[in-house]
Amino acid sequence: MRVEFRLSGSGGQGLLLAGITLAEAAIYAGKNAVQTQSYGPEARGGSSKAEVVISDEEIDYPKATDPDFLLALTNDAYKTYGPMMAKGLIITDTSVTLDPAIKARTVALPILSSAAEKVGKKVVANMVALGVLGGLSGVAPKEILKKAVVARVPKGTDELNVKALEVGLELAAQSGAASK
Amino acid sequence: MAEFLDYFRKERLPHIWCPGCGHGTVTGALVRAIDRLGLDKNNIVLVSGIGCSSRAVGYLDFDTLHTAHGRALAFATGIKHASPNLKVIVMTGDGDCTAIGGNHFIHAARRNIDITTIVMNNSIYGMTSGQYSPTTPHGMLATTAPYGNVEYDFDVCGLAKAAGASYVARATSYHVTLLIDLIEKALQNKGFSVVEALTQCPTYFGRKNKLGGAVETLNWIKDRTVNVKAAAALSPDKLEGKLLIGELYSGQRPEYTASYGEMTAKVQRTYNDYKGGNRGCELNSD
Amino acid sequence: MAETIKLMQGNEACTMGALAAGLQFYAGYPITPSTEIAEMCSEELPKGGGKFIQMEDEIGSIAACIGASLTGKKSMTATSGPGFSLMQECIGYASLCEIPVVIVNCQRMGPSTGMPTSPAQGDVMQARWGTHGDHSVIVLAPGNVKECFELTFKAFELSEKYRVPTFVLTDEVIGHMREKVVMPDPKSYKMPQRAQPSTPAGYKPFEADPDGGVPLMAPFGKGYRWHCTGLFHDETGGPTGKPAKADALLRRLDRKITKNIDEFTDYFAEGLEGCDVAVVSFGSSAMAALSAVRRARKEGKRVGMLRLKTLWPFPDAAVRKLTASAKKIIVPEMNLGQVALEVERVVHGSAEVVKLGKVNGELFHPDEVYAALKEAF
Numbered sequence: 144m145r146v147e148f149r150l151s152g153s154g155g156q157g158l159l160l161a162g163i164t165l166a167e168a169a170i171y172a173g174k175n176a177v178q179t180q181s182y183g184p185e186a187r188g189g190s191s192k193a194e195v196v197i198s199d200e201e202i203d204y205p206k207a208t209d210p211d212f213l214l215a216l217t218n219d220a221y222k223t224y225g226p227m228m229a230k231g232l233i234i235t236d237t238s239v240t241l242d243p244a245i246k247a248r249t250v251a252l253p254i255l256s257s258a259a260e261k262v263g264k265k266v267v268a269n270m271v272a273l274g275v276l277g278g279l280s281g282v283a284p285k286e287i288l289k290k291a292v293v294a295r296v297p298k299g300t301d302e303l304n305v306k307a308l309e310v311g312l313e314l315a316a317q318s319g320a321a322s323k
Numbered sequence: 324m325a326e327f328l329d330y331f332r333k334e335r336l337p338h339i340w341c342p343g344c345g346h347g348t349v350t351g352a353l354v355r356a357i358d359r360l361g362l363d364k365n366n367i368v369l370v371s372g373i374g375c376s377s378r379a380v381g382y383l384d385f386d387t388l389h390t391a392h393g394r395a396l397a398f399a400t401g402i403k404h405a406s407p408n409l410k411v412i413v414m415t416g417d418g419d420c421t422a423i424g425g426n427h428f429i430h431a432a433r434r435n436i437d438i439t440t441i442v443m444n445n446s447i448y449g450m451t452s453g454q455y456s457p458t459t460p461h462g463m464l465a466t467t468a469p470y471g472n473v474e475y476d477f478d479v480c481g482l483a484k485a486a487g488a489s490y491v492a493r494a495t496s497y498h499v500t501l502l503i504d505l506i507e508k509a510l511q512n513k514g515f516s517v518v519e520a521l522t523q524c525p526t527y528f529g530r531k532n533k534l535g536g537a538v539e540t541l542n543w544i545k546d547r548t549v550n551v552k553a554a555a556a557l558s559p560d561k562l563e564g565k566l567l568i569g570e571l572y573s574g575q576r577p578e579y580t581a582s583y584g585e586m587t588a589k590v591q592r593t594y595n596d597y598k599g600g601n602r603g604c605e606l607n608s609d
Numbered sequence: 610m611a612e613t614i615k616l617m618q619g620n621e622a623c624t625m626g627a628l629a630a631g632l633q634f635y636a637g638y639p640i641t642p643s644t645e646i647a648e649m650c651s652e653e654l655p656k657g658g659g660k661f662i663q664m665e666d667e668i669g670s671i672a673a674c675i676g677a678s679l680t681g682k683k684s685m686t687a688t689s690g691p692g693f694s695l696m697q698e699c700i701g702y703a704s705l706c707e708i709p710v711v712i713v714n715c716q717r718m719g720p721s722t723g724m725p726t727s728p729a730q731g732d733v734m735q736a737r738w739g740t741h742g743d744h745s746v747i748v749l750a751p752g753n754v755k756e757c758f759e760l761t762f763k764a765f766e767l768s769e770k771y772r773v774p775t776f777v778l779t780d781e782v783i784g785h786m787r788e789k790v791v792m793p794d795p796k797s798y799k800m801p802q803r804a805q806p807s808t809p810a811g812y813k814p815f816e817a818d819p820d821g822g823v824p825l826m827a828p829f830g831k832g833y834r835w836h837c838t839g840l841f842h843d844e845t846g847g848p849t850g851k852p853a854k855a856d857a858l859l860r861r862l863d864r865k866i867t868k869n870i871d872e873f874t875d876y877f878a879e880g881l882e883g884c885d886v887a888v889v890s891f892g893s894s895a896m897a898a899l900s901a902v903r904r905a906r907k908e909g910k911r912v913g914m915l916r917l918k919t920l921w922p923f924p925d926a927a928v929r930k931l932t933a934s935a936k937k938i939i940v941p942e943m944n945l946g947q948v949a950l951e952v953e954r955v956v957h958g959s960a961e962v963v964k965l966g967k968v969n970g971e972l973f974h975p976d977e978v979y980a981a982l983k984e985a986f
Contacts, residue, residue, distance in 0.1 A: 163787060167616045170789045176616065178787040182726055204900040204975050205786050205893075332836075335847055365832040370676075381836055381848065386829040388679065389838035389848075390672065391702050397669035401676025401684070402829065404660050405634045409680065409830045427672075430665040583662075587655040594656040 146282055147207035147231070148195040150272065151224050152216030155187040157269030160295065162193030164273055168283040168291035169197040177205040190219060197282050212280055213247075214272055215239060216254065225249075232320060234275060250320045257310050267307035270296075274311015279321050285312060330354040330364070332384050339378055343537025345496030345522025349443050350379045352499055352520070353412070356506035367410045370399040372424060374450045375524075376416035376443035393424030396431040399438050407580040410510070411437070417444040417458040421477050425457070432486035435514045436579040441506065442479055442517060445524035453527030464531045479519045484572045489514035491572040495521040497545040498568060505570060514578045521548070521566070617790045619757045619783040620645035623687065623713050624653065625792070626761030631800045633659045633682040636673035638666055638692060641725040642781040643715035646687035667692035671699040674710050678703075679837065681803065681828030683765060687713035690723060690732055693739070700774050701740035702839045704862065707772035707815070707824065709803065711764045714776055715784040718970045727970030728781035730892055733947040736776050737921045743859060745866045747775040748921035750891045752877065754788035760918065766801040767873055771865055772823050778920060780943070782893035782972050809833045816844040819857055821864030867922055874924045880906055881913035886985045887935040887960075888978065889928060889952055891917040894941045897973035904975065905982045912982055923951045932959040937985045941965040941978050 148165065150158040159180055166176035180193045194207045211231040215221035221239045228247035235241065237253045252275060258268035270292060277288045289305055296304040315321060331354075340346050357367070367385045371377035373392035380387040390398045395413045403411045420428050420442050431438060447465060448454040455465035455472050458479060462471045484491045490512035494502035502520055509516035521544050523529060529540030551569035554562055617625070624646050627635075635650035637643075651661040660677070664670040667688055674684035688696065693714045703710050716732050718724035732739075736748045747767050749760040761777050768775035806812050806825040814835040817824040824844075827833035840848035841855045849855065877895075880902065881887060890898040895916040902914040915931065917924060928951075931938060938960050940949040946964035953962045965981050967973055 163616065166787060166789075170614060170616055175789050176787075177789075178616070179782065180785060184726065202788075203903065204896050205782070205788070206972060206974075208974065208976075332847075365834065366830060368680075368829050381838065384834055386679075386834055387836045388676070388829075389836070389840065390675075391698055391839055394668065394672045394699065397664065397672035398676035398679075400662070400664070400669070401634070401636060401673030401678075402680055403676075404636075404662050404673065405677030405682045405684075406680035406830055426665050427669055430669070583655075583660065587658065590655040591658065 145196060145198040145200070145202070146280055147210045148197075148212045148214070148276060148280070149207050149210040149224060150193045150195070150214045150276070151220035152191055152214070153219070154182065154189045154191040156191065156216055157266065158191055158214070158216070158272070159193045161269040161273045161276075162195045164291045164295045165276060165282070166195045166197070167295065168277065168288045171287045171291055172283040174199055174282070175202050177202050179205050190223070192224075212276055214276060216268070216272070221245075232279065234279065250318050252314045252318055254311070254314070257314060258307060261310045262303065262307045264303060267304055270304045270307035271311040271314070274308040274313070275315045277308075278312040278315025279318070281321065288312075327351065327354050327358065330357065330384055331382055335382050338382055340375060341526045343523065343525040343540075344375070345445065345524070345541065346376050346379060346443055348496040348499060349441065349502065349520045349522055350382070352502040353414070353441060353506055354383070355503045356510055359503070359507055360510055362410055362510070366408070367412060368402055369412050369414060370395045370402065371414045372416070372419035374416040374419045374448070375445075376414060377419060379414045393419055393422070394427065395419065396424060396427040396438065396440065400427075400431060400434070400436055403436055403438055404580055404583070407437070407584065411439070412510070413438055413440040415440060415442055417442065417446060417479070418448050418456040421457045421479055421482070429482065429486040432483050432488040432515050432517070434579040435487055435489050435576045437513055437515070439506070439509045439512075439516045440518070442519045443522050444479060444519055445522045445528060446476070447524050447528040449524050449527055453531055466527075466531070480517065480571050483517040487515070487576065488517050488572070489574050489576045490516035492517070492570045493519040493521070493566065493568045495544050495548060495568060496523060497541050498548075501568065508570065512573070513581070514576060611794050613792045615790060615792065616787050617754050618645065618785060618787045619751070619754045619779055620715065620785065621649060622754045622757035622790065623761045623777060623779065624649040626758040627685050627711065627765065628653055628657075629758070629795065629798050630762045630765035631683050632685055632765070634674060634677035634684040635660070635686065636662045636664050636670040636677070636684070637686045637688065638664055638670050640667075640689045640692045642717055642784050643687040643689045643713060645784070646713060646715075667695040668698060671696040671703070671710070671712070675699060675703050675708050678708050678710050679829045683709070683769065685711040685713070687715065689715050689717045689725075690719040691721070693732060693735065697740040700746070701742060701744055703774040704740070704744040704746060705839055706837050707826070707862070709768040709772055710774050711761070711768050712774065712776045713761065714778050716778065716780040718968075724970045726781065728893060728943060728972055729968070729970065730780055730894060730943040731947070731968070732778065733920060733942075733944065736778055743863065745773050745862045746921060747771070747773055747866060747873065748778055748919070749775070750778045750918060750920045751783060752892060752895050752916050752918065753783070754786065755790045756918065757783065758790065758792070762798070763873070769801045769803045770823070771869065772826060773866060778892065780893050806833070813844045814846045815842060815858070817861065819861055821861060821868040823865055870922050873919055874927065875918040876924060876927050877914070877916040877918065879914045881915060881931065883911060883934045884913035885911045885935060886937045886939065886982060887913050887915060887931040888939045888941065888982070889915045889917065889931070889948065890941045891920060891948060894943055894967075894973050897975045898941045898978045900975035901978035901982055904979055910982065910986060917948070920948070923955070925955045928952055928955045932956050935960050937961045937963060939963045939965055939978070939981050939985060941967070941973055941981070943967050943973070
């Protein structure tokens with residue numbers, strides 16, 4: 144089965160790294176994965192989008208065509224990609240203002256604030272988001288997600304990032320929006 | 324005489340240069356300097372760009388590379404960096420080196436890469452029949468400066484020094500002994516060396532500017548120059564409009580290939596089990 | 610080390626392919642979206658004793674690569690449109706002087722500065738005809754990350770064997786996307802080796818069979834003392850203006866590639882047998898195309914896919930074969946119909962060629978190709 148993710152927010156939030164780690168976790172779990180991105184000239188700020196397609200079968204087209212999960216961490220990202228959502232679930236940060244015109248199923252989770260408050264570092268919001276996506280999609284079990292995080296993040300920051308992942312997984316479990 | 328001909332590809336002679344051209348003199352000076360130092364013919368690569376001067380390498384019996392216009396130093400940089408044991412010499416002209424190749428020139432100097440560059444400066448584009456170049460003096464005539472050159476000329480040596488060359492010298496095709504001495508020193512410098520050789524183009528520069536024939540054009544060049552040692556005793560008004568000849572700069576700076584080699588050695592101590600082909604570390608992500 | 614599975618980026622795979630082929634020298638200039646290749650080479654090459662240099666521009670980059678190659682080192686540079694334009698001068702030099710060099714062109718939207726972070730495939734014709742004068746080059750086009758590795762490796766094999774500039778034409782999507790790749794055991798690579806003469810005695814640097822022979826290349830600094838010039842030259846390397854010599858040289862350079870075309874023509878084919886409609890594409894456009902073709906086939910449509918991995922010399926025979934059954938050939942590409950022109954030339958009216966060009970800086974969506982397929986039936 145093909146599962147598509149779109150991770151959107153602003154440049155510098157580390158969504159690309161979250162996408163790469165998600166794809167690697169899927170590979171560790173024995174699946175196929177492709178990760179793509181689109182980006183502008185800004186290294187920080189501006190809009191940022193990463194996509195991950197995970198499948199048990201060969202992936203012929205690498206981009207998300209009808210995402211199963213949209214992560215939107217900023218109002219801009221929500222407004223840009225929210226309206227395109229059909230069958231999938233939108234996951235926003237609680238700081239995002241929801242628009243009743245966007246009809247897709249939506250869950251708002253305190254991703255940015257949890258990173259700051261529960262983990263103690265705003266910069267690990269991407270790993271919180273990864274936990275949320277991993278938890279809600281079930282594309283890889285917790286232990287494999289952990290392994291992928293440790294393999295990707297800078298040495299010495301493993302503990303912090305794994306903690307962020309766990310916070311994200313918890314948010315996913317509490318949201319009641321997990322896939323069966 | 325005979326032994327110097329051994330440095331030439333005799334089957335390629337006679338050369339294409341005009342009677343009275345100074346390029347042969349400069350080429351002869353290079354060969355004599357190489358001979359004096361007893362450098363191994365098989366270990367020398369001569370590189371040139373495009374233009375009258377750049378034809379020199381084709382007549383010489385080394386590994387020789389006649390490249391694209393202005394690119395000699397970029398090709399030479401690849402040769403020297405890839406195979407630092409080779410002695411790399413560039414023969415180039417004023418247009419080749421300082422107009423179309425100006426960017427490569429200043430960056431080769433900045434890197435202080437161990438290349439000896441002989442700039443054969445005749446202040447004209449001879450191969451294309453006499454257009455003004457970046458070293459044509461202000462007011463002189465050329466086929467594209469029929470009313471006199473509006474632009475001002477480069478000080479090639481000043482440019483080389485400012486950009487980082489560690490050996491800079493100037494001579495002329497009149498001051499042949501000096502020229503040989505300076506090339507010899509340049510060849511011994513471990514770093515980017517520039518020897519500017521002012522040479523006469525009687526066919527285009529001399530004739531267009533009504534300087535007379537080869538001898539008069541050569542004298543005109545001679546009269547523009549003052550030896551750097553003599554200059555020390557002269558008042559500024561006596562030096563007005565004169566070009567200094569002699570060794571203009573010699574200094575010590577880290578040489579590019581040596582520095583790269585040191586870095587490589589350090590890296591290899593860290594990755595001494597590296598076998599190539601498979602990347603252990605991951606690419607950074609954003 | 611056995612085979613390994615990893616998530617790999619296209620640009621990373623190009624670098625790995627080059628290293629596997631024995632890359633020893635890289636000169637380049639930063640340009641999006643190819644820069645990761647330069648970054649990786651700067652990190653990897655010193656570990657194996659290779660050399661990296663960041664030159665002052667792309668002209669200098671290709672020139673330095675040619676210089677390094679003349680001393681016997683396997684050399685590569687990578688760039689994108691604006692840099693590829695600057696390299697054209699010395700591509701002609703390498704082609705005429707038969708100096709092996711590999712260039713990865715990770716295409717972006719052009720012309721001019723264009724859209725630096727957006728994919729395009731507008732350099733197909735430039736890759737073949739970019740420098741002045743008739744000249745020989747080989748151009749390969751990976752369709753996924755794994756092929757970035759394989760075809761860069763192959764580019765070195767071909768470049769060294771035929772002494773010809775060889776290009777790997779990717780694009781922003783393929784260069785930047787990450788995909789699961791099963792990397793072969795490095796021990797299984799057969800590293801390409803340049804054929805060299807055995808003695809300087811009587812060496813003529815450009816002596817070869819007039820019918821497409823490849824002369825033996827002596828590295829500089831080994832006592833051969835040969836002359837290399839961008840002027841037309843005879844067998845000895847000396848410049849020549851003789852019409853017969855000039856004619857023989859240019860024809861041999863052309864022939865040495867065209868006569869061996871079968872050896873390196875490569876493509877991916879699916880469902881072409883008896884198809885009514887064929888889709889011809891390459892690179893990242895072919896991903897959307899294949900997705901659409903498979904969807905149509907599931908619905909019972911007789912449609913096949915030909916994805917070109919060799920772009921130049923153009924694989925005439927493979928395309929001509931399509932006309933055995935296909936009445937229509939759809940060519941999706943991120944340009945205004947460059948490969949389609951070649952397809953039209955080859956099929957010569959025996960099938961209708963539908964140009965499906967996309968030039969908005971976005972990758973095709975499978976629906977777009979599917980819509981064209983539906984219309985074709």
